[in-house]
Amino acid sequence: MSNVDRVKRVCLFTGASGTLGTSFIRHYRKHYDIVAVYRSRSPRCPSQERRVVDPLNPEAPVPENDDAVFSVQADLLDDADCTRVVELALARFGRVDLLVNAAAVFSRQALVGSEHLIENFDRQFRLNVRVPLVLSLTLADLFWRNRTAENATMNRHIVNVASIGGVRLFTDTRLSVYSASKAALAQLSRHMASEFLAFGVRVNALAPSAFPRLIPTDQVSSCIRDLDEGRANGRVVVIEKDGESFA
């Protein structure tokens, strides 16, 4: 790991303008070159699109602009945009060492008597399950699968952000479809871990409690960092107020 420690890892992070993305970028942009993927609101951090200025001396350098992220607007529901995101990341940095699939959507609906339930089912499964898979496969196809030794040396890694609702049953939440999508993502992560091992890329999933309502968002971003620094593979890490455990 001594070589790895000297280089700034490249992280492709989806859902970057959400609470988790904001926390991760705030704490770890010194450690990663971050490709911050967002749908509508650009992340509120320095990037090629935005920066901090001193209103009384607007030309002066401002230290807060160090470690700016590379922000990319994309509609990940469109497969072509998934490909574009990966291509942009590779064109900008020449590699991707960590993929964090944090973009997600949820609809709180009862199964019976809810309008647009199936339409929302499709949307949730597409963004919460299919998109992480598409991005992972695209990275594998375009970059990772012929670099087994390099991947292992660079400790390359995918973190899929699932939910505690995907590994435990919480009734009366009207989050059945969302929870099912996260259960699918958790199990898919285990399978990906098994298959991606062939070319030296680790895959893990997080199953956090609701953040920031029940646990601090920083606890979740810290867990991503810890997983990335470690060697775990095929784990689904449950994050609760009292601590972390494996599902």
Add this chain to the structure above:
Amino acid sequence: MNSSLSERDLSSALAHRRWWFAERPFPHFHATDVFTPECYRSIENSVQQLIENGLSDEPDFDRLSRNMPGTDAFGWNLPPGANGPLALFYDQKWHELLARLTGVDATGDVSCAVHHHLRGSEAGRVHRDLGVGWFPGASPTGAVNPADRNCCSYIYGDVKIPGTAVHEAIRAVTMIYYLANPPWKRGDGGETGLYRYATDPVASPSVSIPPVNNSLVVFENTPWAFHAFMTNVRSTRTSVVLWLHRPVDEARRRFGERAFYRWQRDAEPDAGS
């Protein structure tokens, strides 16, 4: 708060020196907690007093009134030589800050007003601010020169005091500073929408700036600086709107004659405009 910054460092009025600049959909600056709490309170109290003086449906120099073309909002124009906290916006240092920030070689001509939207005001059109304004004096001097509606009409240039020399200039920088509003939350509306195209729906901006008290948005007026008021569904929305100006010749050279507009004479009110 002292009404003039001339004897003070502007930095003592600012709460911090970290504003955001964003490229999209067009270059703009956004800052929250702009002034110190003490400074903000004094400006807010001044505007609150103005609101409490009542609203007029007829143009009125002394009150918030329906004096602006194309909007159902109430406006009150800050007169030249105004005293009190709002005079900060006519201060040379404030003018310099905005001009330097945006990189605009401004003339010193400046127009400033308080805008007040009742709850449920109509959304504005997606537009840009490249209009002509008229000012006292034969030509720009570079010193701050507030619009003086007792002297000449800001939008038509009609001279109200015979023999007064006037000149025209083009709106170059827009500043919108939000104040005296209830706490804002998503869904309340009243944002300033920023758009890529003039044809974008008002309700679907690329970026929306919420009317959070003591925050502001600043941008250079170009033919592509499309923005609009988004309807305020839950509460009133009040702001201070200010324009710096640039020479007409420069605007013509840079953008072409057709890029900027001259106000058409119609039935629109002029007393306060």
